[in-house]
Amino acid sequence: MITNTTRQFLTVLISSITILWFNKRYRRFVLVPVIIIVIGFLLPQKMVIPVRGATTADWDVNSFWAYPWGSSITHKGIDIFNQRGTDVLSSTYGIVVYTHEGGKGGKSVMVLGPKWRFHYYAHLDEIDAFPLQPVKAGTVIGTVGDTGNAVGKPPHLHYAITTPFPYFNLRDTTAVQGNRKMFHLNPDTWLRAEELSD
Ligand SMILES: [Zn+2]
Numbered sequence: 001m002i003t004n005t006t007r008q009f010l011t012v013l014i015s016s017i018t019i020l021w022f023n024k025r026y027r028r029f030v031l032v033p034v035i036i037i038v039i040g041f042l043l044p045q046k047m048v049i050p051v052r053g054a055t056t057a058d059w060d061v062n063s064f065w066a067y068p069w070g071s072s073i074t075h076k077g078i079d080i081f082n083q084r085g086t087d088v089l090s091s092t093y094g095i096v097v098y099t100h101e102g103g104k105g106g107k108s109v110m111v112l113g114p115k116w117r118f119h120y121y122a123h124l125d126e127i128d129a130f131p132l133q134p135v136k137a138g139t140v141i142g143t144v145g146d147t148g149n150a151v152g153k154p155p156h157l158h159y160a161i162t163t164p165f166p167y168f169n170l171r172d173t174t175a176v177q178g179n180r181k182m183f184h185l186n187p188d189t190w191l192r193a194e195e196l197s198d
Helices: 004-024 031-044 178-183 188-198
Strands: 078-081 088-090 094-101 107-113 118-125 140-144 156-162
Touching: 004 031, 004 118, 094 118, 107 140, 156 188
Parallel strands: none
Antiparallel strands: 078 156, 088 140, 094 107, 107 118, 118 140, 118 156
16 A cells, blocks of 8 residues: 555656657646656655654654564554554644555555655544645544554554655665665654654
8 A cells, every 4th residue: 555655656757757748749848747846855844753642652663674574574664552542643744645444554544745755644543634635743634543454452553654766775685675665764763853853
């Protein structure tokens, strides 16, 4: 589901550039999507911990890319533990891309934030968001739960960030699935820094 979103994003981007380029009438607009991408990268990012009242002590710093991790092979996010029903907050401003029910994530929400980063919130008890909804950092988008493959486990928010544009510096030749690390950002990196700066 996560990688599907970034793949679809790239497909739309590449096909729109291709269509503009090969249509002589519209070729002069070919830089429009490129400029939109650049603007997106320039947008500043300020993040909040996406569970109300949570601190950096509520997730395991080593859980990102933990292995082995069931059918996912590696754990491409962090699990923020809290009581069922606690508010799940959007960590950044952005736009809700989709809400979904079913599969490994259970009830889940995907938000596109600044720098073309996709923020994925899973195992929600309730979803409180709708597609194309604009959100701010701190907007309630659901509640902590144990849906999907978290059924029967302590309620937690699975929070993950993916990017359609690879970060080549994050490629890790020693880790399992290490090449994929270019497309999965560790939320801990920013959440810990934000807490220190407060
Ligand atoms: Zn998880």
